[in-house]
Amino acid sequence: MISVAIVGKGNVGVHLYQQLVKKDQLNVIQFDSRQPHELNTFNVAILAVSDHAIPKVSKNIKCPLVVHTSGTTSIQELKNPYRKGVFYPLQSFSKEKPVDFPKVPICIEVEEQQDEKLLRFLSECLGSTAYPISSVQRNHLHVAAVFANNFTNHMYEIAKQICDRYNIPFQMLLPLIQETAQKVQYLSPSDAQTGPAKRNDLPTIKNHVHLLEESYKEIYHLLTTSIQNHGKKL
Amino acid sequence: MISVAIVGKGNVGVHLYQQLVKKDQLNVIQFDSRQPHELNTFNVAILAVSDHAIPKVSKNIKCPLVVHTSGTTSIQELKNPYRKGVFYPLQSFSKEKPVDFPKVPICIEVEEQQDEKLLRFLSECLGSTAYPISSVQRNHLHVAAVFANNFTNHMYEIAKQICDRYNIPFQMLLPLIQETAQKVQYLSPSDAQTGPAKRNDLPTIKNHVHLLEESYKEIYHLLTTSIQNHGKKL
Incomplete structure (x- = not known):
C-alpha cells in the first residue's frame, strides 16, 4: 500500500484527492497547508499550494519525498530536507468542473531516479500520461x-x-x-x-x-x- | 422543384454540390466558371469562384438570382443584371475533408426580401443555420x-x-x-x-x-x- 499525503485544499489539491482516494492501491489523506506536518509514514507528500508558498510549506513537512505541483517553480524551491520532485498537471483547473484526468498530461521531475517510478504510478492512478520534464523545460x-x-x-x-x-x-x-x-x-x-x-x-x-x-x-x-x-x- | 446551378468547381463548389445533389427537393447542376451560361430556367446560380473573379463571372450569367459565396466581397461586386445575393459558408474548407455542414453557419444577404426564403431553404438543405448578415457585417x-x-x-x-x-x-x-x-x-x-x-x-x-x-x-x-x-x- 502506497501512502500519499496531499497538502493543500485549493483546486489542484481537491481534484487530486478526489481522484486518488478512489484507488484501492493507495492510502490518501489530505492536509491543511497552514500547519507543519510529520508525514514520515507517507511515501510521498504532494504540495498543492500557491507558488510563493512552496518554500515555506515544504520546509515544515517531514516526509521522505516531497513534490510540488507548480508549472513555474523550480524543484530547488522545495526546502524539505529529504528527496524532492515535481508533479505538475498541465491543465487549467476550475473548482466547479470535474477534471478529465486522462486528458491531463503530468510533468514529472525527480532528483533520484528511484522516485520516477512512484510518480509514474500516481499518474497512472489518475489515468494521465506522465512526461519527464526538467525544471528548465x-x-x-x-x-x-x-x-x-x-x-x-x-x-x-x-x-x-x-x-x-x-x-x-x-x-x-x-x-x-x-x-x-x-x-x-x-x-x-x-x-x-x-x-x-x-x-x-x-x-x-x-x-x-x-x-x-x-x-x-x-x-x-x-x-x-x-x-x-x-x-x-x- | 427548385433548380440550383453551382458555378465553379473549386473546394466550395464541390462541397456544396455533393451535399445539395442528395436532396430530392432540388435539381442541382454544376457548371464550369470559365464559360458564359444561360441559366434562365434555374431559380438560383451559386457562384463558387475566387473573390477577384466574381465581377467577371457574374456578368456572364443569365439567371434570375445570382449569389456569391465570398466572405470579403460586397454584394455589389455581382454584375449580373437581375437579383443578387450572398450565400457565404463561414468555415475553412479543404478538398480532402468532408464538410460537417450542420457546423457551418451560412451568412445570407439579399437585395429583395423574397429571396431570403430561398437562401434559408438551401441552408436547411445543407443542415446549416442561416444568419442574415449585411455586406458591412x-x-x-x-x-x-x-x-x-x-x-x-x-x-x-x-x-x-x-x-x-x-x-x-x-x-x-x-x-x-x-x-x-x-x-x-x-x-x-x-x-x-x-x-x-x-x-x-x-x-x-x-x-x-x-x-x-x-x-x-x-x-x-x-x-x-x-x-x-x-x-x-x-
Whole structure:
C-alpha cells in the first residue's frame, strides 16, 4: 500500500484527492497547508499550494519525498530536507468542473531516479500520461501554454468584441474555433495555417487593418508579419 | 422543384454540390466558371469562384438570382443584371475533408426580401443555420474570423516552436488547446480568461519575457498589455 499525503485544499489539491482516494492501491489523506506536518509514514507528500508558498510549506513537512505541483517553480524551491520532485498537471483547473484526468498530461521531475517510478504510478492512478520534464523545460512549457491557452483565448475575446460591435452573433464563430483547435490534433499548426497573411493577400490585409479599431490594428499587423516571417523560415 | 446551378468547381463548389445533389427537393447542376451560361430556367446560380473573379463571372450569367459565396466581397461586386445575393459558408474548407455542414453557419444577404426564403431553404438543405448578415457585417465578421482562426492557429504555431526548441513534446499541449476552445462554447472569452496577464502576475510575466526569443517578446508584451487593458474596460 502506497501512502500519499496531499497538502493543500485549493483546486489542484481537491481534484487530486478526489481522484486518488478512489484507488484501492493507495492510502490518501489530505492536509491543511497552514500547519507543519510529520508525514514520515507517507511515501510521498504532494504540495498543492500557491507558488510563493512552496518554500515555506515544504520546509515544515517531514516526509521522505516531497513534490510540488507548480508549472513555474523550480524543484530547488522545495526546502524539505529529504528527496524532492515535481508533479505538475498541465491543465487549467476550475473548482466547479470535474477534471478529465486522462486528458491531463503530468510533468514529472525527480532528483533520484528511484522516485520516477512512484510518480509514474500516481499518474497512472489518475489515468494521465506522465512526461519527464526538467525544471528548465517546464518553465518554457509554461510560456508555450500561455500562447496556446491565454493568448488564444484573447484572440477569441477580440473576435467577440468585433462581433458585438457590429451586432454579429459571436456564436457564428464557435464552430470555426472548434475546427481550428481540432485541426492541430492531427496536423502541425504550420501545415494547418490559412488566411490572408499566409497567402500574402495584401488587398484583404489592407482592408482588414482599415476596418479595425486602433488598439487592434497593431496586433493585426504584428501577427500578420509574424505569420509571414514564420512561412519564410520553413 | 427548385433548380440550383453551382458555378465553379473549386473546394466550395464541390462541397456544396455533393451535399445539395442528395436532396430530392432540388435539381442541382454544376457548371464550369470559365464559360458564359444561360441559366434562365434555374431559380438560383451559386457562384463558387475566387473573390477577384466574381465581377467577371457574374456578368456572364443569365439567371434570375445570382449569389456569391465570398466572405470579403460586397454584394455589389455581382454584375449580373437581375437579383443578387450572398450565400457565404463561414468555415475553412479543404478538398480532402468532408464538410460537417450542420457546423457551418451560412451568412445570407439579399437585395429583395423574397429571396431570403430561398437562401434559408438551401441552408436547411445543407443542415446549416442561416444568419442574415449585411455586406458591412460580413466584412467585419471576416476580420473576426482571422483572429479566431488564423491568429489562434499562429499562437499554436509559436507554442510548438517553443516546445520543439526545448525538446518538449507538443502533444502535451493538445488537451489544453481543446479545453480552451471548448470553454468558450459556453463561457464568454473574457470570463474564461486566466493566466499571468489576467491576474497581473508581474514576476511570471517578467520571467516569461526573459525566456522568449526576440521575435516573440514583442508579441508576448503586446498581448499581455491588451489582456490587461481589456480587463480594465469591463
